[in-house]
Amino acid sequence: MSESGILVEVDDGVARITINRPERRNALDTGSRDALLAALDAARADAGVRAVLLTGAGDAFCSGADLSGGGGRSDTPTTSAPAPPSPSPSPPGIDSRAVNETLRSGSQRLIRTLWEFDKPTVAAVAGPAAGMGAHLALACDLVVMAEGARLIEVFARRGLVVDAMGAFLLPRLIGLGRAKQLILLADDLGAEQALDWGLAQLVTSRVALLDEAGAWAQRLAKGPTRALGLSKTLLNRSLESSLDQSLLDEAMAVALNTSSADLREGMVAFMERRPPQFIGR
Structure with missing residues (x-):
């Protein structure tokens, strides 16, 4: 399936979702961002999909939000010309409320959907993953990078505040000091260092x-x-839960899983000394 720059192929339980805008280095405009959200929602709802592989076409993973103006509204609003200095809270031509709502319904929703996705996710990063594109990869459970690929927290280079959930993700993944190093210095992070x-x-x-x-x-x-x-x-919540809350969440998750056919299969396979054949339910 192909829609608005997003390709989806489902094979043997894996939904391979490809951002297919190589001419824009896979930057996401409004249409492709919403199509990616729709593809993730469909993969979540499809019982036949048991894992997601997210990648980009060509030599880039995702270069962030498309700021070209040619593909519709982007997550980071811009004006056609630099705004003059102004003592007002927002430069002329930019509605701060609209910026807030655009972020909440756009890039924040997209990254949060991946972070909270209830099936395993893998990012295959062939080349640059910049800004929101870096956070798309980092919101996945496992990240595989090609030699020469880069993660780029590009915001400071553009005079922007870090967005797309980066201030949430980075300290949890690498600690506050390294998160500040990436955000404030805005240096490329190569695959080996990542x-x-x-x-x-x-x-x-x-x-x-x-x-x-x-x-x-x-x-x-x-x-x-x-x-x-x-x-x-449980692992995601543990980063911000107290011990008491973490243990309560664990007990509830274990209880929920007791009705799973895969749990029964796992126990029977163990007793019969054979590999389990899980069915995803």
Whole structure:
């Protein structure tokens, strides 16, 4: 399926979602952003989809929001010419309320959807992932990067405040000090350094990228989907929960999982000393 610059292929339990705007280095305009959200919503609702592989066409993963003006409204509003200095709270031509609502319904909603997705997600990053594009990758459970790929917190280079949930994600993934280093200095972070910092879990050649990332997605798609989803929710919440709340959440997740057919299969397979055959329910 192809819609508004987003390609979706479902095979053997894996939904491979490709941002297909190589002429814009896979920058997302309003249409492609909304199509990506729709593809994620469809993958969540489809019981036959048990993992998602997110990637970009060509030599980039996603260069962020499309600010060209040719593809509709972008997540970061711009004016046709630089606004003159003004003592007013917002420069002429920019409605601060509209900016707030655009972020909440656009990039924030998109990244949050990935972060809270209840099935395993893998990002295959072939090239630059900048701004919102970097956060798209980092909101996935596992990040596979090609040699030479880069994560770029580009906001300070444009005079922008970090957005698209970056201020939430980065301190949780790499700590406050390194998060400030990335945001304030706005330097590129290469694949090997991303691996060293824990922002990527695997670095491979460009040629092998989709095979390596696809293998992980296939492996996850063969797993106990409900248990994996509940486990990732517990891990995500643990970053901001008290011990008491974390233990309560854990007990509730374990109880929810007791009705899972995959739990029964896992127990029977263990007793019969054979590999389990999970069905995702």
